[in-house]
Amino acid sequence: MFYLDHLSMEGFRNYGSQLFSFNPKLNIICGANAQGKTNLLESIFFISVNRSFRTRKEQELVNFKGDGFSLKGNYIKDCFKHAIQINYRHNSRLSIKANNDQVNRYDCMPAFPTIVFSPEDLKIVSEGPSIRRRFLNLEASRLDITYLKDLRDYQRVLNQRNKVLKQKSNINKINDYLSPWDRSLTNLGVKLIRSRVEMIKALQKEAKVIFNQLSDTEEELSLEYESTIRYFDEPEEMEEQFYNDLLNNREQELKRYSTLLGPHLDDLNIKINGNSTRVFASQGQKRTAALALRMGEVGLYMKQNSIPPILLLDDVFSEFDADRKQHLLSFLRNYSGQCFLTSAVDLDTMVNYLNKSYKKIIIKQGSIIDETVGTGD
Numbered sequence: 001m002f003y004l005d006h007l008s009m010e011g012f013r014n015y016g017s018q019l020f021s022f023n024p025k026l027n028i029i030c031g032a033n034a035q036g037k038t039n040l041l042e043s044i045f046f047i048s049v050n051r052s053f054r055t056r057k058e059q060e061l062v063n064f065k066g067d068g069f070s071l072k073g074n075y076i077k078d079c080f081k082h083a084i085q086i087n088y089r090h091n092s093r094l095s096i097k098a099n100n101d102q103v104n105r106y107d108c109m110p111a112f113p114t115i116v117f118s119p120e121d122l123k124i125v126s127e128g129p130s131i132r133r134r135f136l137n138l139e140a141s142r143l144d145i146t147y148l149k150d151l152r153d154y155q156r157v158l159n160q161r162n163k164v165l166k167q168k169s170n171i172n173k174i175n176d177y178l179s180p181w182d183r184s185l186t187n188l189g190v191k192l193i194r195s196r197v198e199m200i201k202a203l204q205k206e207a208k209v210i211f212n213q214l215s216d217t218e219e220e221l222s223l224e225y226e227s228t229i230r231y232f233d234e235p236e237e238m239e240e241q242f243y244n245d246l247l248n249n250r251e252q253e254l255k256r257y258s259t260l261l262g263p264h265l266d267d268l269n270i271k272i273n274g275n276s277t278r279v280f281a282s283q284g285q286k287r288t289a290a291l292a293l294r295m296g297e298v299g300l301y302m303k304q305n306s307i308p309p310i311l312l313l314d315d316v317f318s319e320f321d322a323d324r325k326q327h328l329l330s331f332l333r334n335y336s337g338q339c340f341l342t343s344a345v346d347l348d349t350m351v352n353y354l355n356k357s358y359k360k361i362i363i364k365q366g367s368i369i370d371e372t373v374g375t376g377d
Contacts, residue, residue: 002112002307003338004044005081006074011066012046013039014366022338023373024076026358028351029342036366037342041116041312044340047073047084048114048310049142050096050105058088068092075112077307084108106152110142113301113309117316121290125277129267136268139297140199143304147195154188157181158259166257174254185262186242190235192263197225199300200268207296214288214327221289224269228261287319295331308337315342317350329353351376 003024009015014036029037038054042061045053052061062069068089075082087095096103098111123131141148161181167174204223211221229245232238245261246253253260270277270289277289301309317325332339333354341347351358355376362370 001079002077002310003075004048004073004112004310005076006072007044007047008072009043009069010071011063011069012043012061012071013063015039015043015063016065016366018367020361020368021359022340023357023359024338026351026354026356026376027338027340028347028358028360029340029363030347030360031344031363033344035363037344037363038118038314039366040363041118041314041340041342043071044073044310045114045116045312047071047086048112049138050086050094050108051138053116053118054120058094059090062088062090077112082111084112106141106145106148109148110145113142113305113307114312115294115297115301115309116312116314117291117294118312118314119319121294122286124293125270125281125286125289127278129265132268132270133264133266135293136196136199139203139300140195143199143300144195147192150188150191150195154185154192154263157184157188158262158264161185162258165253165259175250178250182243182246185259186239186246189229189242189262190238193225193227193229193231193238193266194235196263196266197231200225202300203293203296205296206299207292210295210299210331211288211292213331214292214324215285216323216327219272219285221292222271222274224271226267226269227263228265229263284321284324288324291316291328298335298337308335311335311337311339313339313341315344317341317343317347318345 001024004022006019006021008019010017020040029040031037042052042054046061055061068087070088071086073084075084083099085097094105096105096108098108124135137151141151161178164174164177164181167177200223204221207223208221211219229238229242232241242261249260272281272285272289275281277286281289298309298311316328320328329350351374357376358374360372360374361368
């Protein structure tokens with residue numbers, strides 16, 4: 001069994017000092033809009049994954065009255081307790097401790113699988129490629145620590161290569177300087193691309209089933225990786241193609257002072273019946289596709305870890321029509337992992353349907369004003 005038992009926070013978003021205890025199965029976070037419901041889910045995601053699902057800047061997470069924040073959580077995993085503590089201060093690096101030992105943020109990332117679905121996820125299916133690359137990188141890194149290492153190395157090589165491209169040297173010297181970076185970039189880039197393609201294949205298999213259940217139509221969801229590099233079955237062929245493409249694009253790169261090929265520019269095309277969701281999908285289809293991707297991740301984590309991840313659902317029931325709500329409720333009723341739901345409206349009917357033990361927490365202005373425990377009988 002895996003769940004978050006307790007969470008205390010200081011100075012996170014609109015919270016001052018607050019302690020939460022959670023139900024191992026179902027937790028309902030209620031309250032009016034702008035009271036801190038999503039902020040609570042964000043804090044759970046942050047202590048699990050060491051980053052936010054809403055911003056890349058830790059300073060934006062700090063209460064306007066303070067100069068930093070702290071989070072402390074106790075997880076129960078395989079009958080053992082794991083204590084995580086995160087501290088952040090302006091102009092300082094994030095400090096993370098696991099069972100009182102100092103660790104870096106990347107070591108903890110795969111340890112406490114947590115998946116969030118929020119209105120922000122619509123951006124994955126409707127906005128620009130940088131958001132989808134971030135989605136791919138985060139999920140691949142959490143599923144495979146080797147991918148995370150390769151990604152960090154690739155970013156380091158890419159930055160160094162771009163610095164060389166910005167130098168005002170003659171073309172012969174530039175070529176000499178770029179040569180070792182070209183080889184490193186192609187080797188690491190091909191590893192990232194191939195890992196992404198494999199993850200997308202597995203994710204599509206899981207997400208298609210969920211999409212069909214949620215949409216209850218003949219529509220088909222498909223995922224297609226769009227690479228700036230031609231894909232070959234053999235990695236050596238891909239590396240050579242990548243390397244030659246870099247040489248052929250040298251003139252353009254020197255003019256633009258940046259690397260114009262590679263996984264840092266690739267995209268994920270999310271399609272319904274062969275048409276891109278960005279261009280052709282309705283809002284309802286986009287919401288369903290986004291949720292199917294997140295629910296598909298649940299399947300990937302359970303196959304890899306044999307335990308269900310923590311699931312965070314931020315106001316999802318206001319986003320769907322009656323049929324889609326019913327399909328989502330059926331999914332949650334059968335879900336064996338810990339789940340957090342936020343809502344600005346009463347969910348008593350839904351809670352009764354789910355038939356689980358639960359805890360209801362009512363939030364107002366960043367504080368708990370009421371708690372209710374139910375058996376689900």
